[in-house]
Amino acid sequence: RLNNEMKEAIRELIQKVVEELLQKIRTQFLQALQGRRNRFKRSQLKQAQNFDWKRTIQSNLKNYQPDLQKLIIQTPYFNARVQKHLPWEIVLCVDQSGSMMDSIMYAAICASILAALPAVNISLVLFDTQIVDLSHLAHDPVEVLLTIQLGGGTNIGQALQYCQKKIKQPHRSILVLISDFEEGASVQQMLNTTNQLNQQGCKLLGLAALDQAANPVYDSNMAQKLQERGMQIAAMTPEHLATWFAEVMQ
Structure with a gap:
């Protein structure tokens, strides 16, 4: 039911937080894409970000031209990079049960912020007592989450088990559960x-x-139980998401 003005306001907020988040964790993302520089190993691949200026100057000092006051570079040197890391894999598991009706806007904004990050593979899973995998639409979860409302009961444990099967590299994976944690099925399965x-x-x-x-x-009681089993829990507005998420990825 949102009008175009409200949808545009939502997108502006998302873009603002995405930019803030990228400023905080850009280094980690670049390393995930390229790998860290290895200054003890040379590379024939001539890329600006790999340029070894110290070695280049040292090796070309003999080519200094006093009359021109210039150093002539005959042999530039470049660092190799260590083995590339896999990108982060983020699974967004979004509760769309009836009790989440007032929070669907919040869920859409948070999901969109995470989906906009580079160097990540995003999966988008919606659930109530059913599970809908919309990973192919994860690039624009605003439209997805603001137009689809399942509205049934809640089975968080079942949804987490489904997400667990999607995770290929656990140590490079983040599972984000957006929920009110009001489990309507087996609490033990969820925990x-x-x-x-x-x-x-x-x-x-x-x-x-x-x-x-x-x-x-x-x-809050269920959130405490989840936290005791390793899930970090936070209730925050999207503006604070950048700082928290950056801390987790570091």
């Missing part, structure tokens, strides 16, 4: 799966639901 993911090395983030007035709306 056991959370514990398994944590032991496998997957980073677990629980973004607690906020209503339209930015007030936390979630089961």
Whole structure:
């Protein structure tokens, strides 16, 4: 039911937070794409970001032209890079049960911020008592999350088990659960799966639901149990997401 003006305001907020987040973690993302420089190994690949200016100056000092006051570079040197790291894999697991009705805007904004990051593979999973995998639409979750409302009960454990199967490299993976943590099915299944993911090395983030007035709306007792099993829990507005997410990725 949103009008175009409201949708544009949402997109502007998302872009603002994305830019802030990139400023905080740009170094980590670039390393994920390129690998760190190895200054002890040379490369024949001549790229500006690999340029070894110290070695180049030292090796070409004999070519200095006093009359021109210039150093003539005959042999430039470049560093190799260590083995490239795999990109981060982020699985967004978004609760769309009936109890999340007031938080759907918040979920859409947070999901869109994470989906806009470079050097990540994004999966988008929506659930109530059913599971819908919309990873192929993860590049624009605003439209997805603001137009689809499942509205049934809640089975968080089942959704986490589904997401667990999608994770290929746990130590380079982050599972983000956006929910009010009001489990309507097996609590033990939810807690056991959370514990398994944590032991496998997957980073677990629980973004607690906020209503339209930015007030936390979630089961604090259940959130505490998830936290005890390795999931970091936070109730925050999207503006604070950048700082928190950057800390996790470091």
